[in-house]
Amino acid sequence: MAYRQFTSQLASIVGKANVLATEEDRQVYSYDGTSTWTHKPDLVVFPTETEHVAAVLKLANENRIPVTPRGGGTNVSGGSVPIRGGIVLVMTKMNRILSIDGANLSARVQAGVVLMDLQAALARQRLFFPPDPQSFLGATLGGIIAENAGGPVCLKYGVTKQYLLGLQAVLPTGRIVNFGGSTVKNVVGYDLVSLVTGSEGTLAVVTEAVLRLLPLPPARKTIIALFDDLPKSGATVGRILDAGTIPAKIELLDNWVVRSINRITGLGLPEDAAAMLMFECDGKEEVVAHDSQKVIEVCQEVGATQVLVAQDAVQAQGYWKARSAGFAAVFGAAPTVLAEDVTVPRSRMPEFIQRVVAICAKAGLEVTVIGHAGDGNLHPSVLTDAKDPAHFQKAQRAVDEIIEAALEFGGVLSGEHGIGLEKQKFMRRTQDPIFIELMRKIKAIFDPNGILNPGKIWENGSGDACEA
Amino acid sequence: MGEHLENIRKFQADVQQCMKCGFCGYFCPIYREEREEKGLARGKGQLIRFALEGQQELSKGFYQAIDNCLLCKTCVQYCPAKTRIDHAVTAARADYAAEKGLPLSKRLVFRYVLPHRWLFGVALRLASWFQGVLPRGQGRFRHLPQFLTALGAGRAIPEIAPRFLRSILPERSTAASTPKYRVGFFAGCATEYIFPEIGAMIVEVLRNLDCEVVFDRRQGCCGAPVYLSGDFATGRQMARRNVETFAEYDYVVTGCATCSSGLSEYSTYLAENAAEKERFERFAAKIKDFNEFVIELLAADLGRLTLKPCFRGKTVTWHDPCHLVRHQNIQAQPRQILQALEGLRFVEMADADRCCGLGGSFSITHYDVSRKIADHKAEAIAACGADAVVTACPGCMIQLRDALSRHKPDVEVLHIGELFTIRSGLADKS
Known part of the structure; x- marks a missing residue:
């Protein structure tokens, strides 16, 4: 095993218990939330303070040891898979909420804080951090920042980068830096907070963040509408927004998912519904009442076959749980699931979904579509089995076509999952070479020896990856 | 490989x-x-x-x-x-x-001690003679001195009872002339050797619910600690023995959450063939947790539950044992009992269904993390302001006592069976 000789030096930095090197420890840090990428690290290191991160990176930089930062390992891009071996730098033990400042609507947290733990602490002070990646039960703030994560409420609230005031991070050379600050307005120089955000752990290791918060909406309401064809559901989304109403979430589920929700939860939704939209309106009581009335009206006008309104918080929670269950069902439905993350302008969504369905039908593949309809971010998931080469190839070709279609519709390759390893072949193919070239140069400034999360985004990581 | x-x-x-x-x-x-x-x-x-x-x-x-x-x-x-x-x-x-x-210590206990009731009894009796040297803590608990660090330094462990359940409880007890059910009482190791008085109180309740209660001496350990640790062969022997012992009873009732779930899960892990799987499933259908059984028998007649005078005016909270709430989906019944007891105040603690961290031998082999998990539980109990935490698992009781001794030693740890008696129903005026 490579790099074993550094074990004692690392142990002198983070303590003996925080350096792991057994076969089993390496195995369990070889994967993330994707079903296709695995590669074992040589060493697993848990820093418990920023100085540890600095010292580990300094050592790694001097000795050219690859370092892959990792939070909860819930990402679905291959981004935290240590594709070049070396050190996995696990941030989960730096999980203290340092301060919550209601008067300034901000909080200071360590990178390893799990989003749900933060939300629970904030809720006690009637505050919340809006970005809501659906991995909130396991995702850490460091990972959320590295992926610039989004989620259902991004329709109304935006994504992670809009809620960061400042970052403490460590450069791959071991230098501790502080970008941004703690004020909402800050135009001092280049916006390096935004540069690091979404850089997928390739430029710096985030150790602390100052987050921008909002007051917790006092009321919310969940509405479900069923449609007998997809374009109608797409038109509904546009009409609602056009009417000046912005729900916090508009989620779209296709017939496949509706049926599996029924199977799992016994909710008894109409099995012939082609599409289902789930809305959540939030805000002050009277605003929620007004907005949800508008949503119901538009759904009925456009021709929803059924509109259900959650009667209380418990029922609403049941609906959203069912939505998660539907998502889980997709991943349990086949040995390998190619879950895409394309995003198209929301007005073109119905057309795009029809194209996806046609592509898969032609290839004889099963596909399901779940998405954040409000912002055009869709997760078409092609069911296949990586162990069946013929089928798997067919599925990969279909995914290629789906992505081509998304770009043709004026969309992007990835809305919220990131490029990591999973999407890099499309990245190189679909982007202007100057974009890749600029990223390469930026990377070289931050990380002259290329030790930090090597092989990701614009680099070629798949060459020696184990695509199971 | x-x-x-x-x-x-x-x-x-x-x-x-x-x-x-x-x-x-x-x-x-x-x-x-x-x-x-x-x-x-x-x-x-x-x-x-x-x-x-x-x-x-x-x-x-x-x-x-x-x-x-x-x-x-x-x-x-x-x-x-x-x-x-x-x-x-x-x-x-x-x-x-x-x-x-398996590791030698587990192997010895699983293969030789737990399956042989008499040997288990003798071993514990011997241990009880030596435990006199340990310093006494709260009630019948003793603090382990440093030299017994294998079990966790400074840990409060329960005292082995001076008399085991077998010597204080008759084999057969009934109050009604025509009992409704013939119930096999399954004691379980902890109740038999550490908390025998709880076993006796549970039997008393069942007796007053117009059941013929038999503490069948042929019963052994439920086997859960053995087969859940991976010793399926020994577990299977124990399962067969228990299934045979209770073949003739309408129900098998226990006050131990681990036992009721352990007895119910034989068919999942231990059946060697389809016929045995079916036999184990039939057996599982007869297993009743004490709370579940009390509620089923009393139905709308919860007024027959009578709080013992010594608990009058007390505030209690309920700890959900994992083996009840998640393994058997029993969550409402104990709360129904506690809320029906006149003179008792019931409060919910935060995260009542969170594991106490015992996990059987886990608490011995992983005492550090077990203790940290228990500390959260103890904090939740202390914060809810209860005088006592009530549960229905002797294992949890041991863990909660240990944790509370560090946080709030004056909070009592009680088994739900200790709290109440059954007022005579219409069927039996005695």
């Missing part, structure tokens, strides 16, 4: 079910303390999957990973894919035990 993965294969659907979302991290009590993937349900599941795919040996490190699980099922409860990681872990322990053998 040529290893025998007979049991893992049997549960491979449970292993493959995991989609690696990592949501279990929020719920796994061990991960919440350690923050290391190997302790997380997903990590254990993946190691087992790698073993299945021939990429992971059944090594010592593998065993350490799958041994580091409380089987509390909290991950199962919240898993969006409904992955039965408890099945996968138990199966992996069995394959490891068959391939490499």
Whole structure:
């Protein structure tokens, strides 16, 4: 095993218990939330303070040891898979909420804080951090920042980068830096907070963040509408927004998912519904009442076959749980699931979904579509089995076509999952070479020896990856 | 790698079910303390999957990973894919035990002591003579001195009872001339040897519910500590013995959450063939937890529950044992009982269904993390302002007593069976 000789030096930095090197420890840090990428690290290191991160990176930089930062390992891009071996730098033990400042609507947290733990602490002070990646039960703030994560409420609230005031991070050379600050307005120089955000752990290791918060909406309401064809559901989304109403979430589920929700939860939704939209309106009581009335009206006008309104918080929670269950069902439905993350302008969504369905039908593949309809971010998931080469190839070709279609519709390759390893072949193919070239140069400034999360985004990581 | 993965294969659907979302991290009590993937349900599941795919040996490190699980099922409860990681872990322990053998201490206890009731009794009686040298703590608890650090330094452990249940309880008790049911009382090890007075009180309640209650002397350990640790062969012997012992009873009732779930799960792990699986399933249908049985028998007649005078005016809270709330879905019944008891005030603690961290022998082999998990429980109990925490698992009681001795020693730990008697019903005026 490579790099074993550094074990004692690392142990002198983070303590003996925080350096792991057994076969089993390496195995369990070889994967993330994707079903296709695995590669074992040589060493697993848990820093418990920023100085540890600095010292580990300094050592790694001097000795050219690859370092892959990792939070909860819930990402679905291959981004935290240590594709070049070396050190996995696990941030989960730096999980203290340092301060919550209601008067300034901000909080200071360590990178390893799990989003749900933060939300629970904030809720006690009637505050919340809006970005809501659906991995909130396991995702850490460091990972959320590295992926610039989004989620259902991004329709109304935006994504992670809009809620960061400042970052403490460590450069791959071991230098501790502080970008941004703690004020909402800050135009001092280049916006390096935004540069690091979404850089997928390739430029710096985030150790602390100052987050921008909002007051917790006092009321919310969940509405479900069923449609007998997809374009109608797409038109509904546009009409609602056009009417000046912005729900916090508009989620779209296709017939496949509706049926599996029924199977799992016994909710008894109409099995012939082609599409289902789930809305959540939030805000002050009277605003929620007004907005949800508008949503119901538009759904009925456009021709929803059924509109259900959650009667209380418990029922609403049941609906959203069912939505998660539907998502889980997709991943349990086949040995390998190619879950895409394309995003198209929301007005073109119905057309795009029809194209996806046609592509898969032609290839004889099963596909399901779940998405954040409000912002055009869709997760078409092609069911296949990586162990069946013929089928798997067919599925990969279909995914290629789906992505081509998304770009043709004026969309992007990835809305919220990131490029990591999973999407890099499309990245190189679909982007202007100057974009890749600029990223390469930026990377070289931050990380002259290329030790930090090597092989990701614009680099070629798949060459020696184990695509199971 | 040529290893025998007979049991893992049997549960491979449970292993493959995991989609690696990592949501279990929020719920796994061990991960919440350690923050290391190997302790997380997903990590254990993946190691087992790698073993299945021939990429992971059944090594010592593998065993350490799958041994580091409380089987509390909290991950199962919240898993969006409904992955039965408890099945996968138990199966992996069995394959490891068959391939490499369990650690010597577990092997000796499982194979020779637990299956032989008389030997267990003798061993504990011998131990009880020596425990006199330990300093006394709260009630019948003693503090372990430093030299017994194997069990956890400074830990409060229960005293072995001066008289075992067998010597204080008659084999047969009934109050009614024509009893409604013939009930086999299953004591369980902790009730028999550590809390015999609780066993006697439970029998008294059942008797006054117009049952003929038999404390059948042929019964042994439920087997859960044995087979859930991976010794399926010994577990199977114990299962067969219990099934045979209780063949003639309408119900088998126990006041131990681990026992009722352990007795109910024979068919999942231990059946050697379809006929035996069916026999075990039939047996499972007769198993009743004490709370469940009391509520079923009293139905709308909860007014017959009478608080013992010594508890009048007290405030109590309920701790959900994992083996009741998640293994058997019993959550409402104990609360119904506590709320029906006139003169008692019931308050909910935060996260009442959170595991206490005992996990049977886990608390001995992993005392540090077990203790940290218990500390959260003790904090929740202390914060809710109860005078006593009530539960229905002697194992949890031992753990809660230990944890509360560090946080709020004056909070009592009670078994629900200690709190009340049954007022005479219409069928029996005696």
